[in-house]
Amino acid sequence: MLRRLPFAGSLNFRDIGGYPAGGGQTNWGAVYRSDSLHFMTDDDLPSFDALGVKAIYDLRRFDELAASPGPREHIHIEIANRPFDREAVTLLSTRRDGEQWLLGDYRFMLSKAASSFGDLFSRLADPQSRPAVIHCVSGKDRTGLAIALLLTSLGVHRETVLDDYELTNDYRGAPHVPEVIDKFAEFGIAREAAKGMLSAPRWTMATALDELDERHGGVDGYLLGACGMSRAALRALRAALVS
Secondary structure (H helix, E strand, C coil): CCCCCCCCCCCCCCCCCEEEEECCECCCCCEEEEECCCCCCCCCHHHHHHHCCCEEECCCCHHHHHHHHCCCCEEECCCCCCCCHHHHHHCCCCHHHHHHHHHHHHHHHHHHHHHHHHHHHHHCCCHCCCCEECCCCCCCCHHHHHHHHHHHHHCCHHHHHHHHHHCHHHCCCCCHHHHHHHHHHHCCCHHHHHHHHHCCCCCHHHHHHHHHHHHHHHHHHHHCCCCCCHHHHHHHHHHHHEE
């Protein structure tokens, strides 16, 4: 089975199936993670439609949706990420500074977007919502954190979760990264810091998940507590996505 589906436009479109989980493995063809579907070309769409996707969960902000609407009907579940403070980011100078900014973004999402994660995962438990696609803009941060939480909730080993997160470094529109770095530089952000902000550094996601474990006693405590999921929905999610 293919991990990354070879679309010409959405370069980070991946199947999260085939990972060892809870005595079985995550199901292929059930949940896909992606960068924004508005990147898809006209030639991509027939292949996308052939996947039989029943629900597209768009995690972007309203302004992002308005500027770049997707090609197919979607369900909007905004994941509130860290506000982009232009004055603050101009103080970043090194790649590590940029990566540290990402960690702050993940901490912010875990704190402020818990109910959105709960809504997303509860919907995924419904068989009428699968196959499903989860995406934001680059498929790296909002989608990356959502998928890391999802895989962890399914019993996927932490190192495998982090491996999946890091795959974005291989797939996410590498030819376009220099253009984005140029745009960041126009805001006054140091190029090395921009490179860190645009990467998927393993340590940032690892730290965010470790802190979640410490604060909530594990992903179950987070999902059943701050996220507001029911135990029935969490059981249904696992039954649906692992076999």
